[in-house]
Amino acid sequence: MGRFTRAAGCYLVLLTALAALFAASLAVGSTSIGIADVASLLVAGPSESTASQIIWQIRLPRALLATILGGALSLSGFLLQTFFANPIADPFVLGISSGARCTVALVMIVLLGANQIMTPWMSVGAAMAGSLATMALVLMIARRVKHQSTLIIAGVMVGYICSAITNFLIAFADDQSIANLQSWTQGSFSGSAWPDVALSATLVAMVSVLVFALSKPLGAYQLGEGYASSVGVDVRRLRLAIVAASSLLAACVTAFAGPVSFVGIAAPHLAKRGVGSSRPLVVTPACLLTGAVFCCGCDLIARTLFSPVELSVSAVTAVFGAPIVIMLLLKRRVRS
Amino acid sequence: MKASAPVLSVSQLAAGHSERPLLSDISFSVQPGHMVTLIGPNGAGKTTLLRTIAGQLAPLAGTVQILGRDIRTMSEAEQARVRAALFTRLPHTELLTCYDVVSSGRYPYTGRLGTLGARDKEIVRETMEATDVWRLRARDFAHMSDGQRQRALIARALCQEPALLLLDEPTSYLDIRSQIAMLELLRRLARERGLAVLASLHDIALALRASDWIVSVRDGSIMRQGAPCEVFTSDAMAALYNIDGTSFSPAFGTIELARTPGAPAALVLAGGNNAADTFRSLQRAGVPFAVVAPHATDIDTALAQSLAQTVIALDSYEHVDDACARAEALLKQCGTLICLDQATMLGARAADRLTAKARAVGMPCLSSARELLI
Structure with a gap:
């Protein structure tokens, strides 16, 4: 069938783009390292030389984290869009990222006040608590609103409230904490460390496998809740799985990179266009790849455009992502 | 089966x-x-x-x-x-x-x-x-x-x-x-x-x-x-x-808009092809009416049952004359005669008698609902 060739072609293009951007992320920076050198440094393994340190301790974990979390963000957006049957839902717009950031900031300030170091597990745990709490709030609102755009507005408002609380916390925190929080609250992949990479890779891989395994019921759910239950889908369990999976993905991203805007809307949209279908079976891998490419590319731009000044990655994703959201809004208006 | x-x-x-x-x-x-x-x-x-x-x-x-x-x-x-x-x-x-x-x-x-x-x-x-x-x-x-x-x-x-x-x-x-x-x-x-x-x-x-x-x-x-x-x-x-109770017509399997309440203001002598249109025109204009129809079982009568105040089917009486006598009595209350058809035997007899009666008392005698509604 032509469409499977198309999906395969799309995956191939995305993989090539990802490989190219990944290589560029390792090679380009304040110290340029040639591609051949990068390759040999990677093969040689970590060593004491400066170039090796740059690759192994700074650029490689950062590029990996951007790739993994980009995919996570995109998949989380796709799940939320399926859940709410709304193409402009994503963890950032619905305030889930901001909720997660709020709890992480809280835990961070409390712990730093006690002169303790925050482990990756703690950040993810705190972010998960925050994203689940915000998700619960958004779901409560969603049950009462009939109109889909009202849901988005409600989500944005929830996001503002959480950001306001975070800002309060920062205002009352001491100087050392603020220095830690500042870059992270903007959304950035800088300061990525190997333990972060290991934990996020494990979690994202697990959730991705789960989502892929749920392709069949998700596909039925896309055609309506009533229909899904009539063909034998346990809709309550599926909804629970979607909420848990999307919250965990969003929490992962927020814990390690802060809130990253619009990737969750733009990347799944591009993925669906790319494979020419919205069937979860083909879209799930495409979503992961598109998100990875999107974030890897945006992080490269954030890092290098005004080097040595580094932009927040959210600023770059917004520049590319927001127009896609506006386009989707306009398209919906025309249809309804 | x-x-x-x-x-x-x-x-x-x-x-x-x-x-x-x-x-x-x-x-x-x-x-x-x-x-x-x-x-x-x-x-x-x-x-x-x-x-x-x-x-x-x-x-x-x-x-x-x-x-x-x-x-x-x-x-x-x-x-x-x-x-x-x-x-x-x-x-x-x-x-x-x-x-x-x-x-x-x-x-x-x-x-x-x-x-x-x-x-x-x-x-x-x-x-x-x-x-x-x-x-x-x-x-x-x-x-x-x-x-x-x-x-x-x-x-x-x-x-x-x-x-x-x-x-x-x-x-x-x-x-x-x-x-x-x-x-x-x-x-x-x-x-x-x-x-x-x-x-x-x-x-x-x-x-x-x-x-x-x-x-x-x-x-x-x-x-x-x-x-x-x-x-x-x-x-x-x-x-x-x-x-x-009469809005639904089993013959058509459909529901008509409710009949206009009040004493009939026109007597329609039905038959022929345009009776249904006449009934509906009167009904839409809010004019209550009575119907004299040649046959108790024809399609006009079925519709009249839903829309008209009174229906007199000529062949449901022993003698056409009895039916005509009732129709004449009804005509007095109505004040207007709309005579659509003279083709059938039963209808022709009634039409002659009713138009003669109407003319005798100077009552308008029309050939369609449109003339009344202008």
């Missing part, structure tokens, strides 16, 4: 969204190859009943049996293989082809990831051809017309290879041609595959024509059930929909 075990049998069912039943004491059954239609006013509980049979709501009391098995003892997957349901809301899809949507009906049969096997593909193709959507297979579902989408959704339901098909208002959103095509399709599927169909319809004219059995539901219980001719009577329709 020979008697066989029912596909669906509902007995003593109580159903509702909460503990308090919206419906109670519902019992009926659907035979293979039959189409049973639920009719009744909005809010009567038709959709709730369908949802309960579809397994989306748990019965509060009583049982729903499909092919002799209580649905509570069947797993969801087992139920999905014997029963397919189609509710009013058309799904909003994005980048899904008609084929994608139809083939999703194979859900209860496909494996872990839902990929289609050779037999699945064969069945999808066969049902799509039967419902005439195979040629639309590559079209984006979101860009198809409502009628085409509704047909594709029926194809999807058939992919489940059900013995029972539940449909909630399958003709809503459809234009008249598509409504007819939809019901013809359902009849054909019932006939050729022995499919048992349970549908709710608002359009009683269509229900009357397409169904083998009618169940009329009002205020949460079954008001009457039976063959269409037993349920579609003026009295039963009046009670079901709270309308005037």
